[in-house]
Amino acid sequence: MTSDNVTELGASRRMRGLDRAFEMLAYLRERGGPARPNEIAIGIGAPKSTAYELVNALLATGVLEYADGDGRVFLGRKLYFLGLAYQEHFDLTRECKAYLRDLATETRETAQLCMLDGNKYTVAMMHEGARPFRISADVGEPIPLPWTASGRLLLSHMSDAEILDFIPSEDFVLPDGSTLATEVFLAETERARQEGVFSFDSLADTFTHCFAAPVSQDGTTCVATLCLISPREDAVRNFDTYREALKSAARDLSGKLGDNAIALTKSGIA
Amino acid sequence: MTSDNVTELGASRRMRGLDRAFEMLAYLRERGGPARPNEIAIGIGAPKSTAYELVNALLATGVLEYADGDGRVFLGRKLYFLGLAYQEHFDLTRECKAYLRDLATETRETAQLCMLDGNKYTVAMMHEGARPFRISADVGEPIPLPWTASGRLLLSHMSDAEILDFIPSEDFVLPDGSTLATEVFLAETERARQEGVFSFDSLADTFTHCFAAPVSQDGTTCVATLCLISPREDAVRNFDTYREALKSAARDLSGKLGDNAIALTKSGIA
DNA sequence: GTATCAATTCCAATATATTGGAATTGTCGG
DNA sequence: CCGACAATTCCAATATATTGGAATTGATAC
Numbered sequence: 189m190t191s192d193n194v195t196e197l198g199a200s201r202r203m204r205g206l207d208r209a210f211e212m213l214a215y216l217r218e219r220g221g222p223a224r225p226n227e228i229a230i231g232i233g234a235p236k237s238t239a240y241e242l243v244n245a246l247l248a249t250g251v252l253e254y255a256d257g258d259g260r261v262f263l264g265r266k267l268y269f270l271g272l273a274y275q276e277h278f279d280l281t282r283e284c285k286a287y288l289r290d291l292a293t294e295t296r297e298t299a300q301l302c303m304l305d306g307n308k309y310t311v312a313m314m315h316e317g318a319r320p321f322r323i324s325a326d327v328g329e330p331i332p333l334p335w336t337a338s339g340r341l342l343l344s345h346m347s348d349a350e351i352l353d354f355i356p357s358e359d360f361v362l363p364d365g366s367t368l369a370t371e372v373f374l375a376e377t378e379r380a381r382q383e384g385v386f387s388f389d390s391l392a393d394t395f396t397h398c399f400a401a402p403v404s405q406d407g408t409t410c411v412a413t414l415c416l417i418s419p420r421e422d423a424v425r426n427f428d429t430y431r432e433a434l435k436s437a438a439r440d441l442s443g444k445l446g447d448n449a450i451a452l453t454k455s456g457i458a
Numbered sequence: 459m460t461s462d463n464v465t466e467l468g469a470s471r472r473m474r475g476l477d478r479a480f481e482m483l484a485y486l487r488e489r490g491g492p493a494r495p496n497e498i499a500i501g502i503g504a505p506k507s508t509a510y511e512l513v514n515a516l517l518a519t520g521v522l523e524y525a526d527g528d529g530r531v532f533l534g535r536k537l538y539f540l541g542l543a544y545q546e547h548f549d550l551t552r553e554c555k556a557y558l559r560d561l562a563t564e565t566r567e568t569a570q571l572c573m574l575d576g577n578k579y580t581v582a583m584m585h586e587g588a589r590p591f592r593i594s595a596d597v598g599e600p601i602p603l604p605w606t607a608s609g610r611l612l613l614s615h616m617s618d619a620e621i622l623d624f625i626p627s628e629d630f631v632l633p634d635g636s637t638l639a640t641e642v643f644l645a646e647t648e649r650a651r652q653e654g655v656f657s658f659d660s661l662a663d664t665f666t667h668c669f670a671a672p673v674s675q676d677g678t679t680c681v682a683t684l685c686l687i688s689p690r691e692d693a694v695r696n697f698d699t700y701r702e703a704l705k706s707a708a709r710d711l712s713g714k715l716g717d718n719a720i721a722l723t724k725s726g727i728a
Numbered sequence: 729g730t731a732t733c734a735a736t737t738c739c740a741a742t743a744t745a746t747t748g749g750a751a752t753t754g755t756c757g758g
Numbered sequence: 759c760c761g762a763c764a765a766t767t768c769c770a771a772t773a774t775a776t777t778g779g780a781a782t783t784g785a786t787a788c
Contacts (some may be wrong), residue, residue, distance in 0.1 A: 206475050210519050217543040235747050250479050265546040271541015272598040273487040274533040328542040472776055505777050
């Protein structure tokens with residue numbers, strides 16, 4: 189069975205336990221809840237014996253934890269603490285809290301810090317505005333880049349070819365089923381690159397407008413975006429104010445990062 | 459060389475990559491900042507070739523990231539997202555935010571949620587009070603259990619023998635260099651178990667008093683504590699109020715945990 | 729320039745982790 | 759109680775990850 193456990197190409201033979209292990213963790217994250225070893229095995233297309241073996245190893249170290257009386261497991265406390273340490277160290281996540289708060293109070297809209305997660309977009313931090321309304325994306329949930337305003341900014345350090353290579357082609361299919369032409373996306377990216385901000389009516393719902401501005405390291409690489417999510421009427425009324433507030437916050441934040449020139453990152457690869 | 463890379467006993471032969479990898483991550487967390495592969499190797503007593511090999515593997519998956527232009531690496535974004543997912547799922551960390559806020563505003567003191575991290579105590583979440591003063595422990599930093607009020611509660615589901623077996627004997631040496639008699643610790647634990655709360659003057663500084671109350675799952679196992687850190691004068695003045703506020707918050711929170719009948723609607727599509 | 733020491737890469741050996749498949753246990757419906 | 763099916767454990771084979779040590783590169787001091 190499962191003759192197709194391949195991820196990219198020729199991932200046939202044996203697979204390294206370390207990588208399998210992190211695939212399992214990613215699977216649990218995506219799933220958002222506990223699973224049995226067997227389900228995990230099926231979920232990631234791994235041999236069952238391997239899954240059991242690894243789950244046990246990870247349970248022993250506290251990376252996974254039993255989630256209920258039954259054999260289900262989920263991400264463990266150890267991962268939480270590792271995540272905390274990341275946050276504690278990484279300037280961006282530390283510094284941005286104040287900016288998110290300020291943006292949210294100043295505009296009364298919801299402010300977010302967004303980043304790449306592999307080749308997807310994700311909300312890393314969020315500060316709800318005065319009247320929090322149902323946002324389409326939860327913190328931590330991976331979303332195709334073309335669906336988002338930030339998607340026009342997060343890859344701005346790449347060439348057109350690199351961008352198209354980076355984004356899975358199926359991600360250009362929008363939530364409504366239509367397909368976004370790559371030329372359009374690239375053109376929007378170019379415009380965003382020049383203006384240092386991008387905004388459009390959300391593709392995920394019918395009533396919000398999304399603003400995004402790049403947070404860059406060394407003035408070159410865009411490592412994250414600051415975003416505002418607002419009702420469309422508000423967006424029209426305060427268009428320039430919001431854009432400027434966002435741009436200025438993003439510029440300030442970029443300044444705070446400066447020195448520790450992070451060389452990121454050829455992520456993506458499997 | 460490094461004849462002493464043993465961790466417990468007879469950890470001589472080869473070691474599993476998966477475990478080594480998480481040792482490396484733990485090392486980086488403890489260190490709080492980036493390190494070179496070589497430093498990591500020395501830090502955890504691993505062969506250098508192994509360290510390089512594993513660091514590369516982890517870099518490839520984004521679990522580690524380059525931290526500066528130089529070859530230093532640190533915990534990566536992927537770990538942050540995994541930590542988020544843990545938080546998102548785990549009732550305790552979700553629910554407690556409101557309680558911490560309420561406790562902090564009600565008492566004007568600093569409120570914390572504390573948990574076990576391996577065989578140590580650690581602050582998982584914190585809400586600063588009205589006049590935040592320098593707290594001894596940072597969020598995420600592991601502390602010997604006997605140093606803390608929570609230490610009297612977090613192990614209350616264990617027998618005396620199990621407790622002594624669980625806590626490393628060197629942890630009974632207090633910050634001031636004196637040694638806490640195990641009988642005293644066990645007696646305090648027993649008292650805490652009966653009263654459902656424990657408090658004492660902090661051992662880590664000379665001016666704070668620490669209150670702790672147990673958050674339990676299924677009424678049996680103490681999975682965390684809610685804590686208040688207050689100046690000693692305040693603690694004396696409001697002793698009963700604080701104790702009761704804490705007990706009631708902890709009881710409420712425990713109630714919310716009960717039967718997490720795991721409604722794992724796998725909502726979002728990718 | 730050269731000597732010294734640390735950091736990193738390379739490589740072959742072999743201990744062992746991964747895996748397929750069989751055996752066992754558990755669950756559910758009748 | 760008995761199938762039928764899913765979940766889990768067991769086990770031996772073998773592909774490969776781990777490791778010691780040598781070779782290389784890089785930094786620092788003189």
